[in-house]
Amino acid sequence: EIVLTQSPATxxxxxGERATLSCRASQGISSYLAWYxxxxxxxxxxxxxxxxxxxxxxxxRFSGSGSGTDFTLTISSxxxxxFAVYYCQQRLSWPITFxxxxxxxxx
Amino acid sequence: xxxLVESGGGxxxxxxxxxxxxxxxxxxxSGYWMTWVRQAPGKGLEWVASIKEDESxxxxxxxxxxxxxxxxxxxxxxxxxxxxxxxAEDTALYYCARSLSAARISFDAWGQGTLxxxxx
Numbered sequence: 061e062i063v064l065t066q067s068p069a070t071x072x073x074x075x076g077e078r079a080t081l082s083c084r085a086s087q088g089i090s091s092y093l094a095w096y097x098x099x100x101x102x103x104x105x106x107x108x109x110x111x112x113x114x115x116x117x118x119x120x121r122f123s124g125s126g127s128g129t130d131f132t133l134t135i136s137s138x139x140x141x142x143f144a145v146y147y148c149q150q151r152l153s154w155p156i157t158f159x160x161x162x163x164x165x166x167x
Numbered sequence: 168x169x170x171l172v173e174s175g176g177g178x179x180x181x182x183x184x185x186x187x188x189x190x191x192x193x194x195x196x197s198g199y200w201m202t203w204v205r206q207a208p209g210k211g212l213e214w215v216a217s218i219k220e221d222e223s224x225x226x227x228x229x230x231x232x233x234x235x236x237x238x239x240x241x242x243x244x245x246x247x248x249x250x251x252x253x254x255a256e257d258t259a260l261y262y263c264a265r266s267l268s269a270a271r272i273s274f275d276a277w278g279q280g281t282l283x284x285x286x287x
Contacts, residue, residue: 094273096212103262103277104204104212115275147212151272154226156202156214 062086062150064159072167079135081162083148088128092152095124095133098161099144107146108133140166169193169276171263176281183253187281189246189263194276197221197241200266202274203248205259205283215261216248217272230256255287 063086073079083093091111096104106115108124111131121136135142143166148159175187187203203215216227216237225237236249246263260282264274 096274098212103279104274105277106267106273106275109267109271109273109275149212149214149273155228156217156226156272158212158214161211 061155062089062153062157064148064150064157066146066148066159066162068162069160070163070165072165073138074167075138075140077138079133079138079142079164081133081146081164083126083131083133083159085129085131085150089150089152091127092150093124093126093131094149094151096147096149097142097144098147104147135164138164169265171265171276171278173261173263173278173281176261176283178284178286179253181254181285181287183285184249184251185253185283187248187250187261187263187283189248189278191244191246191263191265194265196239196244200269200272201239201246202264202266202272203237203246204262204264204274204277205257206262206280207256207259210259213259217266218246220269250283253283253285255285257283258285259283 065084067082093111095108098104112124145161170192172190202217218237234252238247260280262280263278265276
């Protein structure tokens with residue numbers, strides 16, 4: 061099983077600041093990584109797939125990078141609605157696994 | 168508009184059974200892998216099971232193998248999860264989710280979830 065480790069567990073920032081979230085895989089997963097955002101009481105929302113591809117309509121302030129074992133989700137300038145929990149997910153092999161999440165909170 | 172609506176959750180005793188359903192609309196259901204993902208209260212996301220478009224392939228997380236069965240009815244645009252021998256640790260909000268494509272098991276559409284509570 062591929063283990064995904066996200067860091068930090070909690071990130072405290074202010075609106076307008078840049079957020080950098082990390083996801084590390086226990087073995088190489090090429091670019092088979094996705095990122096999701098989840099707000100309280102809501103279902104997750106796909107932000108990035110294949111490590112760096114944004115779905116249509118997603119704001120350009122969200123970007124993903126990385127390959128192999130180390131991945132980054134960057135939010136260039138935080139908006140109030142971006143404070144949420146973020147998960148990474150690998151699709152290289154079964155079982156599909158998620159990271160434990162990073163909580164992005166308002167400082 | 169893509170819509171996924173789960174139903175069938177509820178309170179069940181340990182060892183009991185439940186059948187979850189997910190009604191899909193707004194897209195060609197038979198053309199997509201579908202998946203169940205769960206989230207225990209206050210916890211993270213856990214993949215549970217996925218099924219290929221024509222049911223020719225099914226995959227499960229180890230903790231539910233032999234107890235849960237994923238299936239689908241493409242004529243009725245509905246996904247199912249039959250759960251038996253339920254345990255307290257199966258308590259969670261169960262989401263159904265659509266995969267981006269057959270080659271990309273990442274999830275671009277989610278339902279709002281149905282809550283399963285297993286009492287011990």
